[in-house]
Amino acid sequence: MGPLIPLGIIDASWNNVFAILIGIAFGFILESSGFSSSRKLAGVFYGYDFTVLKVFFSAAITAAIGLYYFYYLGWIDINMIYVNPTYLGSAIVGGIIMGLGFIMGGYCPGTSYCGAAIGKIDAIVFSFAMMAGIFVFSEFYPFFEDFYNSGFLGNITVYDTLGISVSLFMIILIAIALAAFYATSLIQKKVKKVDY
């Protein structure tokens, strides 16, 4: 029965060992999928390379289906799986600023570490600039503390918010993903190729 560490089946002292092993696999998969290249990542926004959408969507769906199969099979206590809290306004504003950062910088945090690891100087600059951004946020935090904590909706799931069952939501999500994979394959054929 999982999750193993929160339930004490594996001792918590192993947590950081797993962190390194999981991180190695994470970095290896991202780099092997091309996520160390900003020009490949940016392709999703200009239609010349939809790798980001394909990897991101198939990963989220694989993990979500897996989690709920583990739950149905009694292998995991789904109530102990962390559902991150929703602070509506702060989440949307944060997302918009991150989107701007993504299109200017060509990376997100995880992918910038991958680019930095293989010697991309732009990724190294992005990584350190990100820390500068976090520093700026922290110093000015008192000015937007109220906004940061507003719109708290709890640790809620998307299917509860929509008022539908988890299985119906999953079917809809898979249908959207398949439609997106098909539509983007058509778009990519029409967009002028970018050599990078």
Added chain:
Amino acid sequence: MNDKSKIYWNPYFGGVMLGLLLLVTFYITGRGLGASGAAKSTVVATISKVAPEHAQESTYYSKFISDDAHPLNQWLVFEVIGILAGALLSGALSNRLKFKVEHSPKISPGRRLAFAAFGGIAFGIGSQFGRGCTSGAALSGMASLSLGGFIAMLSIFGSAYVFAYFFRKNWI
């Protein structure tokens, strides 16, 4: 142009591998993957070293400072050390290790680095408002079917599509 350094995994294969890793991570730790949290821990550790009183007084840094553990003694910090090692290994196996500024031939390396810096600053600020980035908030949040995960994904990618028009000369 089909040298070995340009050959990446099939994206659906990469996606399923990433999804399985995420599933294993949830099964072992009860939580998903992350990335920006390690940068935050680094900032907190630096400030509490350089200006300990300022860090203690700050309403933000002080949330992440405790007496029993160093600010860098965080799961995500160890995970990111792993990310660097894993990406280095993958890059080495595929002949992709090289110091370079990757940029469109239409722009100068200096312009690329300036925009990488602007983008990094914005992403750093945004990831604090969003309580996580593309990995922790969007990807892991979507996998656990949290509302926040879907909001993060839609607002990050939605806004990048809107802003893409204004920055197109940097990329295409």
